[in-house]
Amino acid sequence: MSSTSLYPLRFEPILRRLIWGGRRLGNVLGKAIGDGNDYAESWEISDYRDWVSRVSHGPLAGMSLRLLVRERGEELLGARLAGSGTFPLLVKFIDAREVLSVQVHPNDEQGARISGDRGKTEAWVVLDALPGSKIYAGLKPGVGRLELESAARNGSLAPLLHAFEPRQGDCILIQAGTVHAIGAGVLLAEIQQTSDATYRIDDWGRTGPDGKPRELHLAQAFEVIDFDRGPVNPLIPERTEHAWGSSEWLARSDYFAFERLTVRGAFVLPCPDPVSFTILMGLGGTALVGFQGECFELALGQTVLVPASTAPVEITPRGECVLLSCVAP
Secondary structure, three states, rough: OOOOOOOOOEOOOEEEEEEEEOHHHOOOOOOOOOOOOOOOEEEOOOOOOEOOOEEEEOOOOOEEEHHHHHHHHHHHHOOOHHHHOOOOOEEEEEEEEOOOOOOOOOOHHHHHHHHHHOOEEEEEEEEEEOOOOOEEEOOOOOOHHHHHHHHHHHOOOOOHEEEEEOOOOOOOEOOOOOOEEEOOOEEEEEEEEOOOOOOEEEEOOOEOOOOOOOOHHHHHHHHHOOOOOOOOOOOOEEEEEEEOOOOEEEOOOOOOEEEEEEEEOOEEEEOOOOOOEEEEEEEEEEEEEEOEEEEEEOOOEEEEEEEEOOOOOOOEEEEEEEEEEEEEE
């Protein structure tokens, strides 16, 4: 494997079927789903426990992301992240046919102590939202622990949650400690820490496949909720014009930073500073990703990982395309 140069990597999607999922991962994003209305998540890039991505094309086809990180970490991740042992981000598309549970994620210290997992800060970019759909993000001003605990016990949590109707293109940053839920009818892209530490506070009275209410995690949740955070709204993009189109910084955190690129002309993908990998997600239209004379299409619902050592990579749109470009700061 060491003799093969790294190149822009595509992976086989890991499809997860959950009670609240739908069919838009296939109908809209082109994933190879089967029968059923419960296709909830497509894990595009993952190095989490048993859900490990495998390269789908080229000389490294079939190779796991975990092995690439362990054996070629500096080439893939960049010198700063090379010793981490795990790919630091989990990238997915989510189709919420039904509302997700009201939940909260821990920070790194809390996740390690409570769940033996990393923390989970995440960000969403809305691809589509049906009329009347909602995003629940943060608590209404003044909501404290006693009020929220009482509402959780009584099943009357919704009036205490800050909510808004999302629009296509909205970006929402969910820091660890933020109470949140994705509402029914929302299709989105998500970038998060490599973690699945989730503490469920309420599940809207829903029962699982066994007919019983799904488990709640109230003790863990109330240990990690940040009651000082308050309402969370979509971020305001920072737009810059370029000869090839425009870029909009959407989200920055300690774990990831990403921008939306509206591409109308060819350009060379810049190396991040400090140098790290780059993740590209197709949000609309089609682009050709070119490297060393080879190229492939990147369309809506598709994802590519550009290793830190892979340069230059040329992006050529077919007409106009929209990409999400993510780096590890």
